[in-house]
Amino acid sequence: MKRPANPGTHSLLRLLFLICIGLVGSSSCKPPPIPRPDDELVARGRDLFFNETFEGNGRTCGTCHPASNNFTIDPAFVATLPDDDPLFVAEFNADLERNFENPTLMREVGMIMENLDGFDDLENKFTMRGVPPTLGLRVSVASQNGPRTGWSGDGSPGDGSLRSFATGAVIQHFTKTLGRVPGVDFRLPSDEELDAMEAFQFSLGRQEELALPLPLKGRVPARGQEIFNDLTLGKCSACHFNAGANGDPNIFGANGGNLNFNTGVEDLPDQPADLTGELVPPDDGFGTPGDGTFNTPSLVETADTGPFFHNNSVETIEGAVGFYDGESFNNSPAGQLLAGATGGPIELDATQIVAVAAFLRVINALENIRESIGLLTSFADRKFLGNEEFEQLLARAVDETDDSIGVLAGGGLHPEVVAHLREARRLTMEAIESRSSSETLAREAIREQELARGELIEP
Amino acid sequence: MVKYCTAVGVVIALLAGLSVVWAQKTTERFIPIGQSPGLSGEYTKIGSIESVSVQEQTVMMSDPSGGYSVRLAEDTQIWLDKSKLGATNEVGTVSDLMAGRRIEVKYKDNDPNAAAEWIKVEMVE
Numbered sequence: 001m002k003r004p005a006n007p008g009t010h011s012l013l014r015l016l017f018l019i020c021i022g023l024v025g026s027s028s029c030k031p032p033p034i035p036r037p038d039d040e041l042v043a044r045g046r047d048l049f050f051n052e053t054f055e056g057n058g059r060t061c062g063t064c065h066p067a068s069n070n071f072t073i074d075p076a077f078v079a080t081l082p083d084d085d086p087l088f089v090a091e092f093n094a095d096l097e098r099n100f101e102n103p104t105l106m107r108e109v110g111m112i113m114e115n116l117d118g119f120d121d122l123e124n125k126f127t128m129r130g131v132p133p134t135l136g137l138r139v140s141v142a143s144q145n146g147p148r149t150g151w152s153g154d155g156s157p158g159d160g161s162l163r164s165f166a167t168g169a170v171i172q173h174f175t176k177t178l179g180r181v182p183g184v185d186f187r188l189p190s191d192e193e194l195d196a197m198e199a200f201q202f203s204l205g206r207q208e209e210l211a212l213p214l215p216l217k218g219r220v221p222a223r224g225q226e227i228f229n230d231l232t233l234g235k236c237s238a239c240h241f242n243a244g245a246n247g248d249p250n251i252f253g254a255n256g257g258n259l260n261f262n263t264g265v266e267d268l269p270d271q272p273a274d275l276t277g278e279l280v281p282p283d284d285g286f287g288t289p290g291d292g293t294f295n296t297p298s299l300v301e302t303a304d305t306g307p308f309f310h311n312n313s314v315e316t317i318e319g320a321v322g323f324y325d326g327e328s329f330n331n332s333p334a335g336q337l338l339a340g341a342t343g344g345p346i347e348l349d350a351t352q353i354v355a356v357a358a359f360l361r362v363i364n365a366l367e368n369i370r371e372s373i374g375l376l377t378s379f380a381d382r383k384f385l386g387n388e389e390f391e392q393l394l395a396r397a398v399d400e401t402d403d404s405i406g407v408l409a410g411g412g413l414h415p416e417v418v419a420h421l422r423e424a425r426r427l428t429m430e431a432i433e434s435r436s437s438s439e440t441l442a443r444e445a446i447r448e449q450e451l452a453r454g455e456l457i458e459p
Numbered sequence: 460m461v462k463y464c465t466a467v468g469v470v471i472a473l474l475a476g477l478s479v480v481w482a483q484k485t486t487e488r489f490i491p492i493g494q495s496p497g498l499s500g501e502y503t504k505i506g507s508i509e510s511v512s513v514q515e516q517t518v519m520m521s522d523p524s525g526g527y528s529v530r531l532a533e534d535t536q537i538w539l540d541k542s543k544l545g546a547t548n549e550v551g552t553v554s555d556l557m558a559g560r561r562i563e564v565k566y567k568d569n570d571p572n573a574a575a576e577w578i579k580v581e582m583v584e
Contacts, residue, residue, distance in 0.1 A: 118485050120550060150483075157487040159497025167496050168486040179547040180489045194496055288484060 042386035045200025048193055056174030056186035057093060058086040064131045068399050070305050072133040074110040095177040099123060102278055109273050109312050117288050127283040128273055130312040133305045135205030140245035140298045143257030151310035152286040153260050153295035163198040203387040210242045215458035218414055224359030227352055234356055235346055243363055245298040260286050260293035264332025271313040303364035304403040318357040361411045362456055368404035369453050372397045373446055380442040394432045401425045417455045424448035491542040492563040492579045502569040511556045518556055529564050532574035540579045555580050
């Protein structure tokens with residue numbers, strides 16, 4: 001649907017928008033410069049992230065954000081862990097067996113407990129949320145309203161920055177007892193440690209935004225990209241510009257960044273967590289008391305990091321896309337005003353939902369391929385990456401390749417690409433086993449990855 | 460299309476929460492005086508209470524730099540820092556603001572002319 005442009009009205013409305021932003025003030029958070037892959041600070045941060053328990057209950061940041069699972073957890077991954085894994089500390093530490101985690105929700109739905117509205121009534125006042133993957137943070141945390149961390153954008157104490165997030169995480173998740181006494185139940189991260197972990201986290205995943213539209217070769221994903229970018233149809237790009245986490249700068253201004261919305265996810269019926277019969281209090285989102293809004297996640301990393309939304313309420317990427325065609329979204333504050341502004345709700349039929357999901361699957365596969373090539377190249381070149389242990393490079397490449405195979409095959413997409421990826425995987429596994437030919441095998445695996453990429457997107 | 464996009468943007472912007480940085484206050488309670496990341500030493504004042512006026516809802520505090528008046532608002536959080544006692548930090552009240560006690564004050568929006576967003580009170584006994 002085309003609407004005539006009116007330069008005068010456009011200028012007035014844009015001025016009004018900019019005045020609104022100006023009155024509120026801006027405190028955008030600019031991430032530090034992109035670290036070199038071999039940056040010592042990044043390497044220090046990696047070591048802290050995966051190995052430092054901060055004298056707590058045995059957990060590390062990597063307990064809930066494992067590298068092998070895209071820095072998040074889900075029921076399938078949780079099921080692979082031994083019962084004495086620190087993730088399950090509430091099941092074997094008597095001081096934490098009540099009001100610290102809910103083992104049923106953790107194992108069945110992949111959810112962890114957060115006391116975002118206070119610690120004064122642990123029995124009844126808590127939220128259950130999924131674990132957000134700590135990928136692409138460089139392009140998803142900043143906003144002109146300040147840094148947005150965690151599912152509701154208010155995850156950090158102190159100055160609210162990503163740097164400070166670890167302090168709150170240690171207090172919430174690392175404590176030995178519910179007393180949460182610094183120096184007794186845990187120790188707080190030092191300034192040096194916070195600097196290092198911030199650098200490490202910013203180094204993970206994408207370091208820049210995509211530039212849509214991509215010249216995709218698959219007809220269905222290409223159509224899905226069109227629907228995604230069409231502000232009269234899918235309308236997705238308004239809030240997920242370039243399939244990322246930020247608002248469209250043409251709408252929200254150049255520094256709009258990562259925004260919060262109340263999209264009605266909390267109103268979804270028959271949520272998996274609720275079906276367990278466990279107590280799952282309503283999650284009121286940003287602030288205390290909450291305003292019902294939640295943070296916009298990046299979509300590039302989405303297809304292989306389900307279940308989706310802050311409450312792990314939707315398992316499949318198709319279901320997540322379909323959510324925006326449903327009553328919960330269209331009756332939400334964000335959905336209703338969007339409908340009012342655009343002449344109607346988002347209305348997508350099954351084939352269109354699948355097409356958008358196919359687009360998201362393909363861009364995720366492309367990201368996994370990019371990551372795999374990076375890991376294999378680092379191995380082959382014997383170039384140490386601060387954010388990856390050298391010994392783990394090939395294993396991580398296998399993990400990423402498994403993800404790309406999974407997201408494509410799961411959507412019935414690009415069987416020829418999947419074949420290349422399977423060959424890349426085979427070669428990478430052979431490189432792990434081989435001592436003498438590992439570098440050659442890694443380079444052959446890179447070639448297969450590149451062939452796979454060449455079938456997904458025009459050069 | 461341009462007008463349409465902008466209209467969408469204005470409407471959505473109104474929903475997008477034009478609030479400034481919102482730090483997670485609930486875990487802040489457990490952070491001892493002087494250790495709030497990115498705040499202590501830069502955006503907070505650490506000193507001793509000189510006097511309290513419940514009627515005027517103000518606290519007079521001092522540090523090596525001088526004296527300051529701190530306004531209390533209805534939503535000012537008061538926390539008792541019991542970390543030196545090896546005990547759990549707790550939510551406090553205005554009655555815990557006593558002369559001589561060491562405090563750390565964060566102002567709303569980091570504006571020293573604004574009311575206090577939170578006050579941590581060091582408990583040593």
